[in-house]
Amino acid sequence: MRLLIALSTALCLFTGTLQAAPPAEPTKAASTAPRSPLEEKVVEHRLKNGMKLLMVERHTSPTVAAWIRFRVGSVDEKSDERGIAHLLEHMLFKGTTTLGTKDYAAEKPLLDRIEQTGQALIAEKAKQNKGDAKRIDQLTRQLAELEAEAGTYAIKDEFFELYSKNGGVGYNAFTSRDGTTYLISLPSNKLELWAAIESDRMQNAVLREFYTERAVVMEERRRSYDADPVSRLWETFLASSYLAHPYGQPTIGWMSDIENLTRGKAERFFRDYYGPQSAIVAIVGDIDPRATIALVERYFGAISPGSNPAPVTTQEPKQGGERRIELMADSQPTLMVGFHKPAIGAADDYVFDVIATILGHGRTSRLYRKLVIEDQLASDVAVFDAPGSRYPNLLVINADPRAPHTVNEVEQAILAELERLKNEPVSERELKRVLNGIEFEEARRMGTNGGLARNLTEFEALTGSWRYMSAYRHRVAAVTAADIRRVANHYFSRENRMVGFITTQGDVKK
CATH class of the missing domain: 3.30.830.10 (Metalloenzyme, LuxS/M16 peptidase-like)
Structure with missing residues (x-):
């Protein structure tokens, strides 16, 4: 920026x-056992x-x-x-009262008038078809003029x-x-x-x-x-x-x-x-x-503390069945499949991290090998958590079908791989590969000053302690093949599934 x-x-x-x-x-840092180098x-x-x-x-x-x-x-x-x-x-x-301005004392009255005008314009527009069109035009012009005048004091x-x-x-x-x-x-x-x-x-x-x-x-x-x-x-x-x-x-x-x-x-x-x-x-x-x-x-140190936002107490009701979202557009087709899952720090969230790596992280992952390399159903596939981590979120699988294959073919291939997770134990060799990949990625992210600073602030904010990073490897290493089958069977159900896809308008016309 x-x-x-x-x-x-x-x-x-x-x-x-x-x-x-x-x-x-x-x-x-307060000691825990075993202590990590971090x-x-x-x-x-x-x-x-x-x-x-x-x-x-x-x-x-x-x-x-x-x-x-x-x-x-x-x-x-x-x-x-x-x-x-x-x-x-x-x-x-x-900027502030001292940075980004040539003369804040002269600028402030203009900023106050801008806010009065802006609020009046919003209020008039809120009346919708009962609003005064002439007043809206007048306020719009006045707001633009005031913003231009105030801009003469701003230092970009x-x-x-x-x-x-x-x-x-x-x-x-x-x-x-x-x-x-x-x-x-x-x-x-x-x-x-x-x-x-x-x-x-x-x-x-x-x-x-x-x-x-x-x-x-x-x-x-x-x-x-x-x-x-x-x-x-x-x-x-x-x-x-x-x-x-x-x-x-x-x-x-x-x-x-x-x-x-x-x-x-x-x-x-x-x-x-x-x-x-x-x-x-x-x-x-x-x-x-x-x-x-x-x-x-x-x-x-002399800055007064403010207040914290109230925690979000709303809980998402459990789905009672699959939800499907179709968007018709002139676009390349894409498919999204999602499942509700626990927030960061929950025991099953570590299992989901292992599952995500098995399914979609890297060219040796199951979905990439199956959909992109072997069957050539898709041009790309990704597996990730969204849209946040503080509260229960989603595991999302996103794939782009490769012509002439359809989103339905790709969806069925993805669901087949999820069924495989439910029924076939993951081998120790594959679990070791996953752990090595996670370790490599974490080492890469923390190798730079910025990467480590990001991890420290992010995990302190999301989990309450940056020490989540220290315990993470041990928690992931403790995930077993039985854990993966249990989580897959519990969460990868039809009633917990979201499916979204794009249908090209050309296909609809046909």
Whole structure:
């Protein structure tokens, strides 16, 4: 997304606004048996305002990866807020009261008028056919004029410029149903720049250009979702899989959701939930943990904690039969088959990880060998969890039929492989291959500073402890052939199955 003026310039913006905290003693991870090499390296510290800091000291290069994960995602939105977490991801690159603006004192009255106009426009449009068309046109023109005038005070991409001029790379963010993450890699001697910028953003973010950026997100929705048949099928597939739980709602929001978002709603959502209490910070690389704790305390320690979103208590009712979703479109055919399964950390979730690897990870997996190589029914196949992990989710099998084969042929081949899992024990050799593949993938992801920072923040947020990573291999290694047959027989049933597919309009006409 965006990036970065000089370190001294950035730091002077915060002089006198934060009180220094005395250096704190690093806390090594609490011991468990057996201890993994990772547990010997992770240093953790919790600030009084609730922020969790995880650090790993690596001196292979004079760089650090700094990730901030907020335990706030689209699953935490209320019905009138859908799409707000994703839109906030865009908005938080717009700057603060000191960054991204030429004169905030002159800009703020314009921002207030923009919000008044934007809310009035939404209210008039909400009347639908009873709305005043002339007033809607007037408010639309007025909003555009105000946004253009306010834009004369905005400094585009100042975060990006600050970081990039100081060696920062990979500045980005992403929002999912489970959380929101901001990340960057930068020289280790610029870590204070990161602390200055990110603590300022946490306290003083200004959601300038809100309605302009909302229009950008609406265009993203049109281009990447509404106009793309596979994305439309995916959204319908998830919405039909979750009739009650918010996992069925798209992270970007439906178009009518986005159209009714206001800056006021976004500011309240941000103030409530994007504070230290929901933040997990991972800093991996060329650091001194004790000095890093002192730095983080100095910049983030005085920030007041906000509140956490209420946990989602809605439980998805058990399916009473197979659900089938057909989308007619001028598109290549595709097939999705899904089954409801437990959330991350549940005992059966480890078994599903093994099953997913057996079925669809790599060219030696069962579905790839059978469908793509041997029978050439499909051009590609993938197996993955979706749409989140904090709550019970889906195991999804996605395959693209290879002409002249049909989605029905591919579906029957997939179901045959699932029946094989139910009836034939997986060999020890195949289980060993799966474990080796999982170990290789985990080692690859943690080999870089960014990969390790991502894993630390993600598993701390999803499971309550990054130590999930340490126990993971042992839990997967304990999965037996009997476990796989039990789980396959329990979950891979017709009444627990979702099927979605695209039928080409040309086939329908025939």
